[in-house]
Amino acid sequence: MELTPAELTVLGLIIERPRHGYDLEQAIEERGIRQWTDIGFSSIYYLLSKLEKRGLVRVPEAPAAAKSRRVFQATDEGREAAARNALALIGELRPVPHPVLVGIANLPLLGEREYVQALRARLAQIAERIAAIRAAQRAQAPLPAPAREVFSYSLSLLEAERSWLAERAQVPDGGQDRLQEDL
Numbered sequence: 001m002e003l004t005p006a007e008l009t010v011l012g013l014i015i016e017r018p019r020h021g022y023d024l025e026q027a028i029e030e031r032g033i034r035q036w037t038d039i040g041f042s043s044i045y046y047l048l049s050k051l052e053k054r055g056l057v058r059v060p061e062a063p064a065a066a067k068s069r070r071v072f073q074a075t076d077e078g079r080e081a082a083a084r085n086a087l088a089l090i091g092e093l094r095p096v097p098h099p100v101l102v103g104i105a106n107l108p109l110l111g112e113r114e115y116v117q118a119l120r121a122r123l124a125q126i127a128e129r130i131a132a133i134r135a136a137q138r139a140q141a142p143l144p145a146p147a148r149e150v151f152s153y154s155l156s157l158l159e160a161e162r163s164w165l166a167e168r169a170q171v172p173d174g175g176q177d178r179l180q181e182d183l
Helices: 005-016 021-030 041-053 076-091 099-105 112-139 145-169 176-182
Strands: none
Touching (some): 005 021, 005 076, 021 041
């Protein structure tokens, strides 16, 4: 049974410990999970409902409570599906759409100066994102192994992009020939 990244993220948080929807939102916010997944606050209950219908999470019998305070637990099937999907996502190289590539593919529409300005703007944003991730990492120390790996991988990707952008953003005005050769 294939899980979307959002489903696997929510299921993984429930596997860590039983949680209700608001608790999931807090964990997602505190850990900066929205930096690398597309889980909106409004989609948490939708995802919980889907996981429950598929038998991957359950709510133990309890006195009637408000829906928002239903505490979800992972089922054995949920744990197995999460493990299989996590292994597949880690071990299989999958194409990831990257909007910056669409912009670069349309480079002929831009002048060199515009392109360099856009690269420099992106470079500044990358630097801000790196600083924010490092601050979140420090704020949550000591980190469990999965969180350390997420931070490490995220920072490595951002550092690689920062390096590429820094090299490209140094193209001097009038260096269109060099830019075209590199492309």
